[in-house]
Amino acid sequence: MRIEIFFWWCPHTLNGILPTTAQRNPDLQRKKKEMQLTLAVPICAFGGLGLAILLQDTGIIADAADFYWGSVAASVILAYLAYLKPRRDIVSLFAPFYALLIFIVPLETKASLLLQALYALSITLLLVRLHYRFSTPKTVPKEEDPMEKYLYDYIHRMTPFLRVIDPATAHEIASAVLSFKFGLYAKVVTDVRKAASRLPKDRTGEVIGKALSILSDRARALEEARVGEFSPVKFDAGDLPYLPVVLGDDQVYDKDTLALDNALLLLYTAAYLQSPDDGQSLDEHQNFVIQILESYREPLNLK
Numbered sequence: 001m002r003i004e005i006f007f008w009w010c011p012h013t014l015n016g017i018l019p020t021t022a023q024r025n026p027d028l029q030r031k032k033k034e035m036q037l038t039l040a041v042p043i044c045a046f047g048g049l050g051l052a053i054l055l056q057d058t059g060i061i062a063d064a065a066d067f068y069w070g071s072v073a074a075s076v077i078l079a080y081l082a083y084l085k086p087r088r089d090i091v092s093l094f095a096p097f098y099a100l101l102i103f104i105v106p107l108e109t110k111a112s113l114l115l116q117a118l119y120a121l122s123i124t125l126l127l128v129r130l131h132y133r134f135s136t137p138k139t140v141p142k143e144e145d146p147m148e149k150y151l152y153d154y155i156h157r158m159t160p161f162l163r164v165i166d167p168a169t170a171h172e173i174a175s176a177v178l179s180f181k182f183g184l185y186a187k188v189v190t191d192v193r194k195a196a197s198r199l200p201k202d203r204t205g206e207v208i209g210k211a212l213s214i215l216s217d218r219a220r221a222l223e224e225a226r227v228g229e230f231s232p233v234k235f236d237a238g239d240l241p242y243l244p245v246v247l248g249d250d251q252v253y254d255k256d257t258l259a260l261d262n263a264l265l266l267l268y269t270a271a272y273l274q275s276p277d278d279g280q281s282l283d284e285h286q287n288f289v290i291q292i293l294e295s296y297r298e299p300l301n302l303k
Helices: 002-014 025-058 067-085 095-104 113-134 146-158 167-181 185-196 203-225 235-243 255-274 274-285 286-294
Strands: none
Touching: 025 067, 025 113, 025 274, 067 095, 067 113, 095 113, 146 255, 146 286, 167 185, 167 203, 167 274, 185 203, 203 235, 203 255, 255 274, 255 286, 274 286
16 A cells, blocks of 8 residues: 555655646646656655655654665656657666566565665666756758758858958848848839949949849839849859859750849848848748759759
8 A cells, every 4th residue: 555655646746846837738748747757756766765764763664675665666757757758768668677676576685775775876867867868859860952052152152252241231232132032122122222332342342233233123123013024234254253053055044034043142142141130031031042043953963
């Protein structure tokens, strides 16, 4: 009877300690249950020792060493907790088997209180190991997306070229790119005008200026419902080192779309590198430029 009460008491007494606000949320319920079981292991292991001494002092049992059920209960709880974890810990799962071998099977020799204390310490260390090494799902190495790698390589390549763009100009460029993504074409024209007025008077500023013009012309056409109209501004051979997508004439099906895509990718990169305030927003909408690159996966031989 004492054994049954002890096994019931260890986890259930924790219900009065932990909050009960998670009853309707399965994830919070699982975390609450794991917390209860985690606390129950040392409580049962070390509390069993105290209870054994108390039972001896009150004359219920003759020798405190005979009451080893705290260690057994802690072992069972630890094994159950290990079963609930995202990854299985074989050592913790076999904890009840260790308790069986140490405390129950040896009929001729009985476990001392010192042995129970050492066992309680050992099982608590196992609990810590279980928590830190087996509480997260096993991660499967994710294969790197070739489109993301291509974008990051391009951004890295453009870093020395785009350092001449100051943060305020880069912020206007970021605003223009994101406004184009969301279809705010009138705002694109305004942002482009602000950015263009701040560009440096060098080769980088000239290429960025072309990209801004291409974007602004396309935004103005879309704002006025001239869907088939693109910018007359084009990149030339001298601009190729700045462009992310460079194709042969036989690979280009639509030169206007290619020019617009290159302009967007170049402007995104300039904003990403030079406007710290917009880094998070640009990261959140990176799929926008990845989708642009995706349409060139085959010509760029990115498998």
